Amino acid sequence: MKAWKIIAWVAVAALLGWLVxxxxxxxxxxxIIAYGKSLPxxxxxxxxxFLPLLGFPLSILLIxxxxxxxxxxxxxxxxxxxxxxxxxxxxxxxxxxxxxLRRLAEKRGHKVPEIDEGNRVWYTVLFASVHGPPYAFKxxxxxxxxxxxxxxxWVGGTVYILFCIIPVGAAAAAVHMDVTWxxxxxxxxxxxxxxxxxxxxxxxxxxxxxxxx
Numbered sequence: 001m002k003a004w005k006i007i008a009w010v011a012v013a014a015l016l017g018w019l020v021x022x023x024x025x026x027x028x029x030x031x032i033i034a035y036g037k038s039l040p041x042x043x044x045x046x047x048x049x050f051l052p053l054l055g056f057p058l059s060i061l062l063i064x065x066x067x068x069x070x071x072x073x074x075x076x077x078x079x080x081x082x083x084x085x086x087x088x089x090x091x092x093x094x095x096x097x098x099x100x101l102r103r104l105a106e107k108r109g110h111k112v113p114e115i116d117e118g119n120r121v122w123y124t125v126l127f128a129s130v131h132g133p134p135y136a137f138k139x140x141x142x143x144x145x146x147x148x149x150x151x152x153x154w155v156g157g158t159v160y161i162l163f164c165i166i167p168v169g170a171a172a173a174a175v176h177m178d179v180t181w182x183x184x185x186x187x188x189x190x191x192x193x194x195x196x197x198x199x200x201x202x203x204x205x206x207x208x209x210x211x212x213x
Contacts, residue, residue: 037175039068048081053088058135062164066171074168075161082160085139086153093143120147121155128159135160 044064052058065074115123127142143152 037068039064041068044068045077045081048077049084052081052085052135053092053139055134055136058164059167062167063171066168066173067175070175071169071172074172075165078164078168079161082164083153083157086157089136089139090143090149090152093140115145115147120151123147124151124155125159128156129163 047056048061048065052061062074062078065078068074069077123145124142124147127138133141142156147156
């Protein structure tokens with residue numbers, strides 16, 4: 001990473017740390033919940049539609065969705081926004097920005113992989129399930145692989161939505177003190193881990209089968 005980027009990250013982290021420390025007495029659970037509930041619905045939905053495509057952290061919006069709308073409406077809005085992100089990211093990645101996005105990915109050390117036609121569904125599920133890379137970066141990188149839109153959107157988008165149940169449900173539970181959704185979150189997390197392990201084993205077994213004479 002270049003020196004100026006490191007300096008910029010340190011400066012931003014220091015500023016955020018100072019802001020949190022300076023407002024430590026007012027940053028309570030009650031104040032955060034009150035702020036989330038006061039968000040204008042229309043402006044929040046518009047922000048949810050477009051900010052993640054620009055690199056804004058998805059997790060923050062998911063928590064606010066749970067606080068502002070509860071689990072039911074929060075997940076309904078999240079579902080619509082996630083599918084919109086996939087539609088927009090796929091179009092952007094196959095427009096005149098195609099080469100620019102490829103160069104950006106390679107500059108960050110991520111070569112756009114080539115996926116066999118028979119492994120596109122499995123790869124999409126695994127790629128969407130892996131945590132770590134930013135949400136926007138994963139959206140654009142997967143679209144650049146040449147995965148058909150029907151798989152990219154309906155498989156990848158659905159996987160993201162399943163994982164979104166956890167933060168939206170946890171935020172809604174924190175507001176309404178409903179422990180049911182905490183248990184639901186635990187079940188979803190456990191199921192996601194088990195499914196992820198099963199898919200990796202299937203993919204590894206398929207790879208071993210094709211590589212053997």
